Amino acid sequence: xxxxxxxxxxxxxxxxxxxxxxxxxxxxxxxxxxxxxxxxxxxxxxxxxxxxxxxxxxxxxxxxxxxxxxxxxxxxxxxxxxxxxxxxxxxxxxxxxxxxxxxxxxxxxxxxxxxxxxxxxxxxxxxxxxxxxxxxxxxxxxxxxxxxxxxxxxxxxxxxxxxxxxxxxxxxxxxxxxxxxxxxxxxxxxxxxxxxxxxxxxxxxxxxxxxxxxxxxxxxxxxxxxxxxxxxxxxxxxxxxxxxxxxxxxxxxxxxxxxxxxxxxxxxxxxxxxxxxxxxxxxxxxxxxxxxxxxxxxxxxxxxxxxxxxxxxxxxxxxxxxxxxxxxxxxxxxxxx
Amino acid sequence: xxxxxxxxxxxxxxxxxxxxxxxxxxxxxxxxxxxxxxxxxxxxxxxxxxxxxxxxxxxxxxxxxxxxxxxxxxxxxxxxxxxxxxxxxxxxxxxxxxxxxxxxxxxxxxxxxxxxxxxxxxxxxxxxxxxxxxxxxxxxxxxxxxxxxxxxxxxxxxxxxxxxxxxxxxxxxxxxxxxxxxxxxxxxxxxxxxxxxxxxxxxxxxxxxxxxxxxxxxxxxxxxxxxxxxxxxxxxxxxxxxxxxxxxxxxxxxxxxxxxxxxxxxxxxxxxxxxxxxxxxxxxxxxx
Numbered sequence: 321x322x323x324x325x326x327x328x329x330x331x332x333x334x335x336x337x338x339x340x341x342x343x344x345x346x347x348x349x350x351x352x353x354x355x356x357x358x359x360x361x362x363x364x365x366x367x368x369x370x371x372x373x374x375x376x377x378x379x380x381x382x383x384x385x386x387x388x389x390x391x392x393x394x395x396x397x398x399x400x401x402x403x404x405x406x407x408x409x410x411x412x413x414x415x416x417x418x419x420x421x422x423x424x425x426x427x428x429x430x431x432x433x434x435x436x437x438x439x440x441x442x443x444x445x446x447x448x449x450x451x452x453x454x455x456x457x458x459x460x461x462x463x464x465x466x467x468x469x470x471x472x473x474x475x476x477x478x479x480x481x482x483x484x485x486x487x488x489x490x491x492x493x494x495x496x497x498x499x500x501x502x503x504x505x506x507x508x509x510x511x512x513x514x515x516x517x518x519x520x521x522x523x524x525x526x527x528x529x530x531x532x533x534x535x536x537x538x539x540x541x542x543x544x545x546x547x548x549x550x551x552x553x554x555x556x557x558x559x560x561x562x563x564x565x566x567x568x569x570x571x572x573x574x575x576x577x578x579x580x581x582x583x584x585x586x587x588x589x590x591x592x593x594x595x596x597x598x599x600x601x602x603x604x605x606x607x608x609x610x611x612x613x614x615x616x617x618x619x620x621x622x623x624x625x626x627x628x629x630x631x632x633x634x635x636x637x638x639x640x641x642x643x644x645x646x647x648x649x650x651x652x653x654x655x656x657x
Numbered sequence: 658x659x660x661x662x663x664x665x666x667x668x669x670x671x672x673x674x675x676x677x678x679x680x681x682x683x684x685x686x687x688x689x690x691x692x693x694x695x696x697x698x699x700x701x702x703x704x705x706x707x708x709x710x711x712x713x714x715x716x717x718x719x720x721x722x723x724x725x726x727x728x729x730x731x732x733x734x735x736x737x738x739x740x741x742x743x744x745x746x747x748x749x750x751x752x753x754x755x756x757x758x759x760x761x762x763x764x765x766x767x768x769x770x771x772x773x774x775x776x777x778x779x780x781x782x783x784x785x786x787x788x789x790x791x792x793x794x795x796x797x798x799x800x801x802x803x804x805x806x807x808x809x810x811x812x813x814x815x816x817x818x819x820x821x822x823x824x825x826x827x828x829x830x831x832x833x834x835x836x837x838x839x840x841x842x843x844x845x846x847x848x849x850x851x852x853x854x855x856x857x858x859x860x861x862x863x864x865x866x867x868x869x870x871x872x873x874x875x876x877x878x879x880x881x882x883x884x885x886x887x888x889x890x891x892x893x894x895x896x897x898x899x900x901x902x903x904x905x906x907x908x909x910x911x912x913x914x915x916x917x918x919x920x921x922x923x924x925x926x927x928x929x930x931x932x933x934x935x936x937x938x939x940x941x942x943x944x945x
Contacts, residue, residue, distance in 0.1 A: 345698030346672050353724040353753075373670060373697050376756070384755040387905035620658055620674055620704050621724060 323347025323619040324544075327357070331364055331548060332593040338369040345374050350621035355544045359385035359428030385428045389419050392431040395485050396420065396518060399436060402453035408446050409519065411437040411511045413490065413529065417520040418549065425552035430545070433477070433486040437521075439508055440491040447475055447489065455480050455487060463652060471497045471641070493529050494537055497641040502532065502575035523557040523564065524571035531584035532577050535610075537640070539633040543614045544591075551588040555595075565597045587611065658704060663695060664688045664746075667803065667814040667862050668756065671746055672699035676706045676713050680738030687739075687817045687838050687851055690859055701749035705741050708732055721745045725752040737844050739851070743819060750801060750814070751899040757803035757812060758904060758911045761897045764797035764811055765789040770869035770944055771811040772936060773802050773919075775897045778846075781876035784824040785932050787852055791831050792933065796858040797866065806904070806911040809918065810865035818852040825850045827929060870943045871921035872936065880931045882939065883923040890921035 321329075327348050329335035340348070352358040362378035362385075370378065396416050403410060412420050415431035438446045455478035459465050468476040474490040492504035507529075511519040521529060530553060534546040558564040572581035586607055588594040591614065613632050616625040623629060637646055658674030660681040665671070675681050704722035707713040717735035721727075723745050733741045751759065762775035763786035772789075774782040783799040790796030797813035804811055817838065820828050825848060829837060838851030871890055894912055895901050901908045920943055926932035 342696040342698055346702065349698065349700075350672075350702045350724055371698055373700070377698075377700055380755040383907075384903060387903065387907075390905065620702060622704065622706075622722065 322615070323621075324351045324355075324615050324617045327351050327355070327361065328544070328591050328615070330361060331357075332591065333364075334593065336368075337365050342371055345371065347619035347621075349374075349377070350619070351617050354617060354621035354623075356430040356542060357428075357545050357548065359430065360425075360545070360548060361428070363428040382428060385430070389426065389429075389431060391485075392416050392434065393419060395434045395480075395483070395487070396436075398453070398480070398483070399434060399450070399487060400518070402449050402455075403446060406445050406449050408438060408442050408449065409508070410446070411508055411519045411521060413437055413493075413521070414533070414549075417518075417526070418553075420514045420516060420518040421520050422514070423553065424556055425549045429549070433488050435488045435490060437490045437493070437504075437508060440504065443475065443489065443491045447478075450478055450487065450489070454482055458486070461656075463656070467649070471495060471645075473498075493532055495640050497645060498536070499639060500532070500536060500576040500580075502528070502577060506574070523553070523561070524568045525575075527553050527557065527568055528572055528575050528577050528581055531572075531581040532575075535580040535583055536577070537636070539629065539636040540610065540613045541629075547584065547588055547591060547614065550584045551592040551594050554585065554588070565600060569599070583607065583610065587614070658706070662688075663693065663697075663699065665692055665694065665697070666746075666816045667798070667812060669701060669750055669754065669814070670694075670697050670699045671701050671703060671749070673703045673742060673745070674705070675719075675738070675742075677717065677719075677735060677738060679735065680705055680719070680742050683739050683839060684742055687853055690853065690856055692859075701746070701753055703742060703745035703749060705738060705745065721748070723749055725749055733844070737841050739838065740841055740844050740846070740849060743816070743851075746816065747800060754803075755900060755903065757805055758908050758915075759898055759900045760802045760804065760894060761800070761899065762802045762894075763799045764802040764813070764866075765794040766797055766811075766813075766866035767794050767940070768944070769864075769866050770940075771797060771802075771866035772870045772872060772940055773811060773868055774872045774874055775894060776874050778821075779876065780874050781824075781926070781929075781932060782874055783818060783820070784827065784876075784929060785874060785936065787818045787820060787824070787828050788831075788929055788933055789936065790818075790854060790858060791828070795861055795866075796854045804868075804911050804915055805865065806907040808865070809868070809911065809914050811868050812865050813858075813862045815854045815858050815862050818854065820850050820852055822847045828852055868915060868919045870936075870940055871916070871919045872939070873921070873923045874932065875923065875925045876932070878925040878927065880927060880935065881923075881925040882935060883925075885921040885923055887916045887921070890916040 352361045359381040362381040413435035415429050418426040458479050459476045465476050473492045473495050474488050477486050479486050493502050507525050510522045512522050530550045572578045585600050589596050613628055618624050660678050661674040662681045662685055702724050705719050708720040712718050718732035719738050719741040720732045721741050762773050763782040764771050764773045765786050776782045786799045798815050799818040801814040802811055836853040841849040924935050
């Protein structure tokens with residue numbers, strides 16, 4: 321069995337860690353690292369019977385993830401202080417939000433940038449406050465800068481000059497030129513507050529954003545991690561609220577995200593064993609291509625299926641912008657090479 | 658991958674795969690005397706591969722891959738495959754290892770006490786460590802020294818020593834040629850030749866040593882010893898550590914403890930003989 325299949329089976333609980341041959345761990349560790357899921361796996365297998373070397377490595381990963389998460393929460397606190405004087409409200413997104421809300425998928429989850437969502441009417445003020453508080457623009461290229469401002473769903477990325485950490489300030493969750501336009505106002509107005517005082521998306525919106533991020537906004541690189549988020553989020557929310565799946569259905573329709581949310585649910589079922597209610601538990605032959613893309617890695621952690629990767633890369637651009645604009649964009653980018 | 662091998666250096670188990678036989682064959686020769694446990698899962702994976710399929714044969718060039726990679730790193734010609742492997746292994750440790758505080762420093766030990774030498778490349782820290790390792794000291798490593806955050810001990814990472822330029826002839830004059838790797842001439846880092854550490858240093862690679870001395874050597878100029886304050890040693894070592902920030906508070910605690918408990922000196926030396934004498938003198942004073 322391929323290492324990436326073994327990784328998925330271990331996460332899903334379909335295979336016992338003790339049943340792995342010692343050398344199978346090589347591949348599992350490499351692909352888990354490549355998918356930024358080694359610490360997630362380390363948490364999933366905490367307490368399992370492991371070879372001593374793997375147990376020691378996993379303990380390192382759990383400790384390192386705890387430090388990284390504390391650093392990410394500190395970054396959120398820095399943003400809160402920067403935006404407090406102008407009373408700009410913001411919602412945490414993705415990894416930092418999962419950590420702030422204490423959700424199970426945050427255990428061991430790698431958190432890269434700080435992602436926040438503000439009302440589109442606040443975006444200019446938010447940028448000013450962050451610049452005053454020490455964040456700086458990364459992109460010096462005028463085309464890229466203008467492209468972000470006119471067409472994207474976020475400001476050009478900012479990096480803090482002292483802490484070297486990036487913040488992405490969003491005003492919605494998909495590019496403005498995307499075929500799907502989620503209801504950004506309700507994302508902010510229906511946000512909920514965590515115990516530590518940060519705003520995060522309400523459960524249904526969190527799942528919608530996760531699916532949109534996984535299936536509507538990229539080429540599925542690192543998709544296994546995002547799909548694990550979706551699997552864990554929906555499982556926990558459904559356990560706390562039996563009506564969750566029905567509410568998610570309605571909310572996904574409202575944001576125009578019916579198809580990505582349902583596909584994410586089916587993929588999570590097929591790979592991680594999510595239990596889906598009737599109405600969700602369907603089959604779509606096209607899911608096969610998504611699964612192949614998600615599992616396109618050899619036992620050395622190296623990406624495989626080059627043509628399939630390219631196809632999903634082109635798809636991500638096709639979804640993001642209308643054809644004429646896409647051709648103009650690619651032309652400009654190509655001339656600048 | 659077509660060819661592969663496994664190497665254990667200190668606490669790190671590597672798995673190294675290659676599109677070509679040559680780099681693996683030379684690694685197997687250099688690391689033949691290291692303990693080998695083929696059932697132990699690897700902590701880190703290195704891949705040496707052809708960036709384009711035809712680069713396996715046509716002007717073959719080695720791209721360095723693995724769990725952690727440097728984007729846009731240039732490939733090396735196949736004749737420098739051993740250097741590619743070494744760079745790949747260093748990269749995995751520098752970016753991936755979290756169990757210990759990593760110092761970019763060489764180290765030697767005697768009677769369970771370690772001398773840790775940190776400096777830019779060209780400072781002579783590798784050469785001093787290699788020469789001390791042939792002169793009654795246990796070589797702990799020429800590239801990384803690991804500090805245990807729990808107890809403060811130094812741990813060894815005795816990979817094959819990477820001798821550069823003038824140091825090659827100086828060390829080669831004192832050791833059996835069987836302990837030297839092939840000469841890699843004209844690499845981006847100059848001429849390189851590897852030295853296999855003495856068997857007793859390899860056998861002792863899991864034994865911790867208590868830090869006795871922190872040295873910041875500088876090759877060139879008159880012989881000089883300059884005591885260094887805790888603050889300066891601390892700042893220099895944060896710069897010499899690849900995982901200090903990632904370790905968070907335990908890293909800070911380990912490093913403050915190290916600079917508080919260990920006397921630190923900057924040393925200048927015009928030649929290796931003087932450098933070795935300075936190390937001996939300062940060590941004798943430190944452990945007295």
